[in-house]
Amino acid sequence: MKKTVLRVLSLVLLVSVLVLTTAGCSAKKQELVIFSWADYIDPELLSEFTANTGIEINYNYFNSEEEMLAKLEATDGGDYDIIIASDYIINIARSEGLLKEINKEKVPNYSNLNEKYLNQYYDPDGKYTIPYVAGTPLIVYNPDRVTCEITGYNSLWDESLKDQVVVMDHMRNVIGFTMKSMGYSLNTEDPEVIAKAGEKLMALKPNIRALDGDTPHEKLISGECTVGYIFTSQVSNVLMECPNFKVVYPEEGMGFGIDSLFMPKNAPHEDAALKFMDFMCEPEISARASIFTQYINCNSAATQYLPEDFLNNQAVNIPADVLGDIEFMEDISTEATEQMNAIWNEFKQS
Amino acid sequence: MKKKNGALSKLYVILVLFLTYLPVFVVVLYSFNNSKYGNWEGFSFTWYDKLFQNRQIWRSLKNTLILAFSSCFLSILIGTAGAVGMAKSRFRTMNLLENVSMIPMMLPEIILGMAYLAFFSILKIPFGMLTLIIAHTTFCVPYIYINVQSRLVGLDPSFVEAARDLGASPTRAFIDVTLPLIAPAVLSGALLALAMSMDDVVISFFVTGTTSNTLPLQVYSMLKMGVTPEVNALCTLILLVVFGCIGLYYLFMSLYRRRAEKQ
């Protein structure tokens, strides 16, 4: 045993010395550091960008936007060039002064973008962000196994759905749709309304089979759950695997979100970042990005490049009259957040 | 002398090993699955193809190996020396030191990660391999320490004393007497530490830099986004390497022994 250990130890030492010495010597190349969720940009698009411009891409992942923002603050917006994140976290980053203004002259393709998705609350003057894709959580269900009629959020409370529902494991979204089901806004801060929503939410617990925001589509595809309130791309995934599933645009109105590209304040490779932004605004590239992510396209010029089945997909191509009735999930007061957090903990604990 | 195992105890050992490997077999099997979601739809190498095209993964693998081996090595040195030294020391802050050094094991990763994030940015240490090694070494030390320490308790100190009486220097006595006695504990502690380091996601996320991403970070993100088959393929390869190493080691050892016997 002694010899074994000594051998293992010397092997460990050898490997670490070897690797440490080789680690230091990497040549300086033009580089672009991207920070986003895993698998959120088509790797083919990234290699095309590198082939066109010679800029190497270094893609870093985060799993939660809160982690991303904490990291951004600690590095004072320094280490990353391009970040793709959702509207509410960009709004916080903007209020903390962590964003860098985009020089639009270097992004001529900006003009391709659909104005509907520009100058939103998180970037009212359109100075910092380029919309990447948009989405809205929807209800999707298996008509073969669901006996009740599903028209909106309120249907999720139906007694026949006991232990069958999957909704995202996300406090604001779940309490948000509960308030919407009662006819209030997602962003209500009135403590009485929140408290009432809390009571109503508790009644939903028996119907919940699982809370999952990452892979709820797998639970629907496997037959573990029959109804889900899930994100756009996940709805698409369900429909691709199980075409018989039905999509519901909730009658009470829908939440909405836009994920955008932005540069942090001290981005080290600004030129490369601007080139990348321009690249992503090219109509054909934008179309491919939407097809890859299965989210709503934000580029007016891209429509001609979108294939038939993408345009027929109810999750990513929502009729304009339905999409009129949407609401962003904005940041709310500390008091309201705390109250919701208490409700959320009780809901999960019960 | 100790008794040999009966059929029942052998069966038990095999059963536990089987259950340990059951989900692993599933992972290996499904890495050859044609379909992305669960159901078996035929044999295919699609995911291996995809895996080999993903250059980021190979870069992360290199980082992980650097990190795991150097932090494991450092923590073996620090933890073993600490446990052996503590057994010989008496000082007032001893208990305190021991308890504080265990904290990384007890604290949720997220809070430790946040603390390191703030700590390193206050100290202006740039995030990268150095910060990763510091963090991993710190949380690996307790695993070595606790293993070696529990082995030392109840070891007969007279062995070491005898060696010293026979004129061995303290270092000599350590290498010839103590080390062989604690070797299995060092090894199992090291295996645990290696596993912890290879499995850490949260702390690594907070202390990593842009060029030092590790494999667990990548694997975790991919799993969260449901890119499972590719990860299955990756882990099958890792398992293959691990078992390859174990196999080679045993082959080497038996050859070595056979030669020693012939001589």
Place this chain on the structure above:
Amino acid sequence: MTAVPETKKTERRISPAVIPMYIVTVLFVALPMVYVIGITFLMKDEVFGITNQVTLKNYADLFSAVNLKVFADSFVVAISTTVLTLLIGYPFAYFTARFSQKTRSFIILLIMAPFWINSLLRLNGWIILLKANGAINEGLLALGIISEPLKILYNNGAMMLGMVYALLPFMITSIYNSVEKMDWTLIEAARDLGSKPFSAFLRVTLPLTMPGVVAGCVLVFVPSMGLFFISDLLGGSKVLLLGNLIKNEFYQARNWPMGATLSIAMLAFTFVFIIIYKKVTDDKTAGGLK
């Protein structure tokens, strides 16, 4: 984990071997801990991060009904996990130590090897087995034993399976270390003196292997208080454990001070438990040996 038995206070020596651990502990554990404890007295920023305002509110909030229940639930889960891993792991380690040198080190390697691949992935293996259209349900359906897929996943049982599965090797390796170095002649002697096998086990083997049992219990109990991804993955996020609660504070409520306060409370709780546990087991070990 206990220090060596107390001798007279007059003797004071520090072995130089302790120094590296001392430095690492002070620099990279104690100092960050000071920071963590520091932020428990601060207020959450309205938007993101922490303000400089000093407050005791976080500690007052600690004792809300939900938090207390979560503490209790987590404690029950952690204890059950520890007991289950001990019951499964002890015989395994004991039997393993009775094999020949070559076989037993191979078995220990086998137990550890899967733990070098991502734990999430291994849990995913369980999900593939247990889900509605997974191997077990499909098999039972094909055999005609059931007509509807069983709901095995997303309940407390599935969660406990995951907990035990994830933490078992910690228990096994610790106990194995103790059994392996045990002097088997002592048991022989007890048997010769007329002890029945079981009572020889209780009076000789168990006390001799107690250090490994204690180490194993600590290594299992401590992480099982804070694990969150197992209850998320196998429990369907419907069970709220301390780890989940703390994670919620960071990621959903964005309240770092509260997250830190809960972590400190958990740490204190774990320490108290370990100290009591060590006291009890130390007494027993001493009684058994002397």
